[in-house]
Amino acid sequence: METFAVYWEPVIKTYGIFDRTDLCLVSFQVNPEQMGEMGICLSRCPESVNRAVMLVFARPARNGQLYTHILLTTASVVPLLMDAMSADPEMLMDIKIDKHVELIYFQGPHFGDRYGIAEAALKALAARDAPLTATVCTGASVYLITPKGGSQSARAALAGVFMAP
Amino acid sequence: MKESFEKFSIGGLKLSQELIQIQLTPDTPLPVHEVLARLTGQHINVTMLSFDARDGRISGSFCISAADKIWTDMALLPIAGTYDMISPVGSLTIFPHQSRVTLIGSVLSAMHRIEAPIYAMASSFSALTITTDYHRLDHAAEAILSVAALPDNHAPFRPEFQVRQL
Numbered sequence: 001m002e003t004f005a006v007y008w009e010p011v012i013k014t015y016g017i018f019d020r021t022d023l024c025l026v027s028f029q030v031n032p033e034q035m036g037e038m039g040i041c042l043s044r045c046p047e048s049v050n051r052a053v054m055l056v057f058a059r060p061a062r063n064g065q066l067y068t069h070i071l072l073t074t075a076s077v078v079p080l081l082m083d084a085m086s087a088d089p090e091m092l093m094d095i096k097i098d099k100h101v102e103l104i105y106f107q108g109p110h111f112g113d114r115y116g117i118a119e120a121a122l123k124a125l126a127a128r129d130a131p132l133t134a135t136v137c138t139g140a141s142v143y144l145i146t147p148k149g150g151s152q153s154a155r156a157a158l159a160g161v162f163m164a165p
Numbered sequence: 166m167k168e169s170f171e172k173f174s175i176g177g178l179k180l181s182q183e184l185i186q187i188q189l190t191p192d193t194p195l196p197v198h199e200v201l202a203r204l205t206g207q208h209i210n211v212t213m214l215s216f217d218a219r220d221g222r223i224s225g226s227f228c229i230s231a232a233d234k235i236w237t238d239m240a241l242l243p244i245a246g247t248y249d250m251i252s253p254v255g256s257l258t259i260f261p262h263q264s265r266v267t268l269i270g271s272v273l274s275a276m277h278r279i280e281a282p283i284y285a286m287a288s289s290f291s292a293l294t295i296t297t298d299y300h301r302l303d304h305a306a307e308a309i310l311s312v313a314a315l316p317d318n319h320a321p322f323r324p325e326f327q328v329r330q331l
Binding site for chain 1: 188190191196197198201202204205208209210211212213214215216217218219223224225226227249251258265266267268269270271272273274275276277278282283284285286287288289290292293294
């Protein structure tokens with residue numbers, strides 16, 4: 001059964017646009033065959049790492065690997081995360097650690113069911129040449145990760161397209 | 166009894182309808198927002214999305230409903246051959262995961278044990294979505310429930326209706 005709806009607004013309403021600075025993005029490639037092993041390693045992370053994890057996302061890379069990102073509230077737990085993952089030194093490849101990323105995020109009414117939301121956000125950033133490190137959207141949430149100092153230009157770019165209460 | 170105490174408590178487990186995962190590569194000639202604009206022009210909703218910039222080029226993947234395949238093919242005709250498609254896929258959304266990387270790790274391990282492929286992951290602060298083979302979705306849900314416990318009288322659910330915006 002499908003429900004048809006019409007819902008369009010010239011400036012898209014959100015429940016608020018928020019940002020965080022001084023975050024750390026850990027990125028690496030992992031062989032899909034080793035996802036189970038990586039999972040076991042992650043499941044053994046100490047509580048301090050658990051508390052620091054904000055986002056986890058991954059997408060396939062052309063070389064067959066899964067390119068994976070973990071966004072942390074602090075770089076101080078990176079050694080603990082790496083310790084937990086070091087059971088097999090060859091499990092993680094091409095590790096990159098960016099210790100000064102920023103995050104801008106928002107959600108809105110029925111974002112998960114409405115086309116055009118991600119496009120509106122990325123188009124707004126592109127129009128202002130606002131730098132983007134990564135983006136992840138699931139359900140009704142949009143997360144934009146920028147390099148250091150980028151969240152303010154991203155916020156300015158989003159201001160004309162998205163409305164905060 | 167002991168096992169249930171060791172499981173992670175979760176609030177819900179949602180299984181998607183049949184989806185298609187589209188993977189843009191550095192060879193895709195259009196910027197991501199222009200690719201998405203072509204989908205917006207056809208009123209196609211993107212159910213999850215994950216992109217990152219490597220070496221100045223943005224790559225990533227997103228999912229659409231399998232029901233939108235014909236319109237997606239039309240919308241993306243100008244870039245045909247420059248993106249990859251995985252089909253059919255389904256997604257499992259676990260909520261809330263409360264940013265517990267230990268839960269995420271256990272879920273990945275459980276899915277690997279039943280050889281359910283992991284095509285992509287995307288989390289919010291409260292939910293974790295994983296895409297896998299659509300035909301293995303129920304099996305994957307069972308695997309997740311071997312490490313995570315739903316509240317009493319709850320079961321994995323599929324949406325009973327789909328909202329399509331005109």
